[in-house]
Amino acid sequence: MKKLAVLMCAMFVALTAANAEGVQTPAVQKPAENNAVKPDEGIKKPGVREEMIKMKKAREAAFEQKLGLTEEQKVKAREIRLDGHKKMKPVVEQIFAKKQEAKMVKLSRISVEMQEEKLAVIDKEISELEKQANEIRKQNMKQFESILTRDQRKILKQMKKEGRQRFEQQRKNHSCPAKPQFPAQDKK
Numbered sequence: 001m002k003k004l005a006v007l008m009c010a011m012f013v014a015l016t017a018a019n020a021e022g023v024q025t026p027a028v029q030k031p032a033e034n035n036a037v038k039p040d041e042g043i044k045k046p047g048v049r050e051e052m053i054k055m056k057k058a059r060e061a062a063f064e065q066k067l068g069l070t071e072e073q074k075v076k077a078r079e080i081r082l083d084g085h086k087k088m089k090p091v092v093e094q095i096f097a098k099k100q101e102a103k104m105v106k107l108s109r110i111s112v113e114m115q116e117e118k119l120a121v122i123d124k125e126i127s128e129l130e131k132q133a134n135e136i137r138k139q140n141m142k143q144f145e146s147i148l149t150r151d152q153r154k155i156l157k158q159m160k161k162e163g164r165q166r167f168e169q170q171r172k173n174h175s176c177p178a179k180p181q182f183p184a185q186d187k188k
Helices: 002-020 048-067 071-107 112-146 150-173
Strands: none
Touching: 048 150, 071 112
16 A cells, blocks of 8 residues: 555656656647637537528428418418417426426325325326427417418328328338347246
8 A cells, every 4th residue: 555655746746747847748748729618518519409490491491492481371381380389388398397307206205105106196287288289289280281281282292292201211210129029927
């Protein structure tokens, strides 16, 4: 133990002396200024948000073009979408809060029975909020469909059908393998 302490002191003295002379040792190298990470940069690559916004606008434009929306319809559709966001925001925030509450219950030190009771209540509340969110979505879709012509509704119906098929195909391609089945053990 004494040898280790002496060795560590010797290394400290050597490093201190080297730093005083301006020599950089491998253990004490200072990062280059151009490689230093600035605290406000974060981990994300610069421009990712802008790219995502561009992609969203491109999808919206393609959707509007495929349906053949007029400028008046585009304006009304944006109004419907913004109104839907305003209605949906508090519901989504409540769902998020309930999920956080469920996490806290799971991490708490209360008995398992109490946890299960509280989680059952929270799950029921989340289920009700999700029903409310789905109802808002349905209302928004009805409002949107009301501004479309008969031909545009047919095109939208076909687009929905294709979207469901793509979703099902992706779900099949990315599904998790089945959980292994363990043989039932006999209770004695």
